[in-house]
Amino acid sequence: MPAEAIVEVRGAGKSYDGTVEALRDVSLALPQGGLSTLLGPSGCGKTTLLKIIAGLIPPSAGEVWVKGKKVDGPGPERAFVFQDFALLPWATVLRNVAFGLELRGVTPEQRHDIARGYIEKVGLKGFETSYPHQLSGGMRQRVGLARALAVDADIILMDEPFSSVDEQTRRKFQEELLDLLKIERKTVIFVTHSIEEAAYLSDQIVLLSPRPGTVSRIIHPAIERGGKNPDEIRRDKNYLDVVDEIWQILKRYVV
Amino acid sequence: MAQQRFVWPLISFVFVFGLWELAGRWPISLAFPPFSKTALALLRMTVDGSLPKAYLSTLQPLVIGIVLCGIAGIGFGIGMGLSRTIEWFSLPIFIILQAAPMAAIIPLITYIYGIGLTAKVLAVVVLAAPVVVMNSYKGIRNTNASLVQMCRAFLGTRRQEVVKIILPHAGALIFAGLRLGLAMGFIGIVIAELMITPTGIGDLISYHSSVADYPEMFAAIFSIIALAALAIHGLERLERKLFPPEIRGA
Amino acid sequence: MVLFGKRVPIVFSLVIWFVVWELIGRAKLSTIVPPFSDVVAAGMTILPTEKFSAAAAISLRSFALGMALALGIGIPLGVAMARVAGVGKLLGMWVNIFVSAPISALVPILMAVIGVGEATVVVTVFLFAVFVIILDTQVGVRQADRSLVEMARCFGAAPYQIYAKILLLSALPEILAGVRLGVIRGVKGVVIGQLLIALLGVGELFELYSKNFLMEEFWALVIVVFMFAFLLSEAVAFVERRIEYYAGAR
């Protein structure tokens, strides 16, 4: 592992209401500045694991350490992109994107300035005064993404952030995410259902088994990106091997 | 097109008032005046000032009662939604009171508070409060869990959570509770005036009924129902303006 | 509420309120609040009396007749308003007005036209209950799944089959919600009608007890009537939840 772990999950388990066991004994180390994906069948506890790391739900067993401190709630070094967007229906795009800053007490001018920048970055320029119900699913998702970027956290936890965008936009976002990582040295933990997406983006892929979710395999796709354009990478032998390896594992979970 | 919108309400009015007129002329009962006579009586009572005067004494307790419910009832309902302890102590009572015929208490109110303003205000409050409290409570408890979690993820304090997420989200239901409360308040004030305090619109109704001035009695009843309908419709319009369904986020 | 590490069911808060009531009564803080135990004792003595059962019987009969009328007229009318555009437009406005209008103001008319008797109470119950039943039925039928109707047509369903098997069944959750609200309003209607007439059923008893300052009996009657209203609405709510269970997949 090149960089030291910024997030460490030790023996985390979670059962809801004492009956539904969503996660069992998950241990992970996520490297600083890297992109890790959580991949697994629907309902295997990906969202649960991500929310435990975010400090939104307490684990029933085990613990999470972030930057050498034990997690007991959300913190400023972590930002979350929600699977269901979680936008305020009564607030404009601008206020939604600036909401994290608003909660921190940043002045309106400052936070709106910052928010406008990120709105432009996610391609929503011109929609600042729209309300969420006037946007498509993919656009709403980007508002959620911009909100998480706006608070400038070191670690961004993304729950299927590209699930509702079209394939062109998805690929564009993937490139931008890689750029962002390169420039800003953010650490990203990313939930996805797409094997290709995971293989394409990740430094580390965590494969989870069906419920109760356990770590069934950790893959480090060592894809050479240097100088290649995206289409070349998608034909890279390494990339194709990783896709196949993941598929061979996930295939077993399909009944 | 703009005129089209009024065509059906107009037909609807003509239809119902026409039926009323026919029933009154037939007549189905000596105590059932036709619409035209009622309308004339309404005009007479408005001009001679008896109707406006009656409304002055009817609306005062109604407004006081609704304002009281609006402040204390909404406040209590919000408290009930936010605090498990308050909820534990009061939810069962309010669930029962909301389904209960609170009007049964009105004879008692007269007994203690006589026939003054206080008794009328209490009659309004007793009928309106349960629905106002329960709606505020439901509004708070129906909060979108995912928005609350989002607020916590972005380091919102409990205070911010309440002010920026829970209250805006509950606004529409709370307001609707006030509207339902107003409807109950109208029922309460009418009962109070019919049963206990011979003042206001209720007195007009009972007096004209006792001397068999049926057109006047009908006119008074017509006016209070029309007023209630207008007031509630007004609140409904305001509600839709303040909380359009698409940004309510139910 | 958690006490000594155990969750205490919320209905137990009622017990606490009864204890508080008992204490206030024993401390003689207010003349209208006798100790709860005395109220229970009074309830035990009045419940078996002939007077109470006669009052209960007449009240229940008025309620049942009024509700039967409200269901028998309200549901078909609601269906007609949803399916026949003209009927819906003609009556929609009036249903909307009367669903929140102070029906209590109409009781003097009923007393004048129908007379001071059981029939007036029956009509009062009917008027209190019918509008919300019409409204909810209309909403339910209107929302009935269009593709289900089309599916039925494709399979050659006769019109009456479409009504019986598709429209009414898929509107059932809304209709039941309307029935539950109608039942709650109907109980209020009985009590209000009888109170205003003051000569009948439990209304007469309420008047009697408060006029003669029989507070134990008065509160016992309040509790009985409130419990009846609550249990009745819970019974309909129970059926409603069962239906919603099936309708969940809509």
Ligand SMILES: Nc1ncnc2c1ncn2[C@@H]1O[C@H](COP(=O)(O)OP(=O)(O)OP(=O)(O)O)[C@@H](O)[C@H]1O
């Ligand atoms: N609040 C909750 N209460 C009870 N059970 C829950 C709760 N949240 C999740 N679960 C259960 O825990 C399991 C894991 O849920 P989770 O949302 O983490 O899955 P997921 O991997 O994110 O699925 P998907 O890919 O569909 O988003 C599921 O079986 C779900 O039913």
Ligand SMILES: [Mg+2]
């Ligand atoms: Mg998920």
